[in-house]
Amino acid sequence: GGVTFCTLLPLRAIPFEVLCLLGMNDGDYPRRGSHSDFDLMALPGQARPGDRSRRHDDRQLMLDALLSARRVLYISWAGRSPRDNQVQPPSVLVSQLQDYLLAGWGPDVIKQRSTEHPLQPFSRRYFEPGAAAQGLVTYASEWRAAHVAPAAAAAAAPAGALRPARIDLAGLAGFLRNPVKDFFRHRLQVQFDRADDEVGDDEAFASAGLDRWALMDEALRETLKLLDTAAPGPLLRAQVARLARAGRLPLAGPGRREADELLNTLEPMLVHWQGLLAAHLQACEPLALHLQHPDDPGLVLDDVLTGLRRADAGPVWLELQPGRLADKSGKTPRADKLLPAWLRGLAAAASGHALNGILVGADVVVSVSPPDAEESPAILFDLMQAWREGLQGDEPLPTALRTGLAWLGDPSRARAVYEGGDFAGPPGEGREACLARLYPDFSALAQQPAFESSTQRLYAAYRVWLGDCVALQPLPGQAAGEGGDD
Secondary structure, three states, rough: EEEEEEEEEOOOOOOEEEEEOOOEEEOOOOOOOOOOOOOOOOOOOOOOOEEEEEEEEHHHHHHHHHHHHHEEEEEEOOOEEEOOOEEEOOOOOHHHHHHHHHHHHOHHHHHOOEEEEOOOOHHHHHOOOHHOOOOOOOOOOHHHHHHHHHHHHHOOOOOOOOOOEEOHHHHHHHHHHHHHHHHHHHHHOOOOOHHHHHHOOOOOOOHHHHHHHHHHHHHHHHHHHHHHOOOHHHHHHHHHHHHHHHHHHHHHHHHHHHHHHHHHHHHHHHHHHHHHHHHHOEEEOEEEEEEEOOOOEEEEEEEEOOOEEEEEEEEEEEEEOOOOOOOOOOOOHHHHHHHHHHHHHHHHOOOOEEEEEEEEOOOOEEOOOOOOOHHHHHHHHHHHHHHHHHHOOOOOOOOOHHHHHHHHHHHEEEEEEEEEEEEEOOOHHOHHHHHHOOOOHHHHHHOOOOHHHHHHHHHHHHHHHHHHOOOEEEOOOOOOOOOOOO
C-alpha cells in the first residue's frame, strides 16, 4: 500500500518536466547521519560553521527538487505497513510541504493530489468501475483477466452452473495417479514439498531410484538428438563420459562400474528402438484431440498425440521410457507407468482412431492394444466428469492408483500396498504427504463412504485393460536383473 502525492507547479525555466521522489518514508528521508569512531569532526565542540550535514543536505535536495520540477512533482512513500497494514507517516519534509499547502489553499488541494494505492498489485480496487478516475491504473493484464473474466462469466451463467474446464491427458493422468494430491495442488494450492536433504559427509558410490532415472533420461534424450543411422553404442559412450566429466557419476572404480551399468542398460534399449524406427519408417502427422463432454459442453479434453508411425495394420505410436515397465519378475506391468498409455489409447478410440502402441522400457517391451471403441467414449467422459467433481468439490475422492487396483484384485492386499510391508519392498503408497495427512492408515481410507465407488469408477476399466490389452516381452539383449531402478 503506497501513497503518492502529485502537485502542479508554476512553469519555471528549469530542465525537468517531471521529477519523481520515491521512498519518502519517515526515518528514511532525510537520512540520519552516521559517524565513525575516528571522525574527529563528530567530537563535541569540534563542529564549525559550514560543516556538511547529511540531514541538511537532504533538506536542500528537497528544496532543489521543488524548484526543478517544471510541470509535475511526484512523491511516493509506503503509506501502510506490509506486516500489519498500519498507517505509516511520510517524511517530515513531505509533511511540512502538505502543511504549507493546507495553510495556503485548504484541505481539498491535498485530497485532490493524493492517491492511496492498494497493498497488493492484484487488488480488486484496480479493476472496479471508476478506478482510473481515482488514479488507480494497472497494466497487468493477467490480473485483469483473473478479476474481470470470472465475474462476467458468473453473471452470464445460470444458477448452479459449473465454470468451463479444459484438461489434457497429462493432467488427467496426474489426477488418476493420486486424486488426493491433485486436490491439494489445484483446489487448495497446497504442495507438501520435501525439505532439501542435507549434504552428506560420505561420497555416494552408486546411484539408485530417482537419481538413476535422471541419469538414464538425460543420456537417452541427448543420444536421441543425434541418433539417425549411426550405431547407438559410440553415442551412448560419449554421453556417459560427459556425465562423468560433469561430476554426475562417482569417482574412480565406482564411477567406472556405474558407467558400465548405464551402458549395459541403455544400449539394448536404443538398439531395439532403432529397429522399431526402421520397421516403421514413415512418420504420421500428429493427431489432434478435441473431445467435448456430451452432457457438459464446458468440459473439454484438448491434446495432441505425437510419435505416430505408419504400420501395415494402421498407425502405431512408439515411446521410449527410461525406467522399468514391469515388476521384478518381468511378468506384471507397472500400473503407474502404463496409465498414460491407457489414456492415450482411450482418447484416440473415443475420437474414432484405433491406435496400437509399443513402449520400450529398461527391462521389457510392452505392446498395447486399443480399448474397445464402443465403450471408450463413455469411460473417458466419466473420467473427465470425475476429474471435475474431484477438483471442484469440497473434498477429494478417497482413493489412489496402486491401492485401488490392489483392492479391486484382492482386497486383502490393499492394506500392504497402502501401508507398505515390514520387509524390503516398494514403499507404501500412503506415505505420500497428502494421503498421509488425510488417511494415516488404510483403515482410515477404506472407511470413507466414497472409497469403494471412487475406486470402481476410476480404476475398474483400467484394470480390465491391463489384463486384456497389454503384452510384455523381455527386452532383447538385456541381461536378467538389469534395467535401471525407479
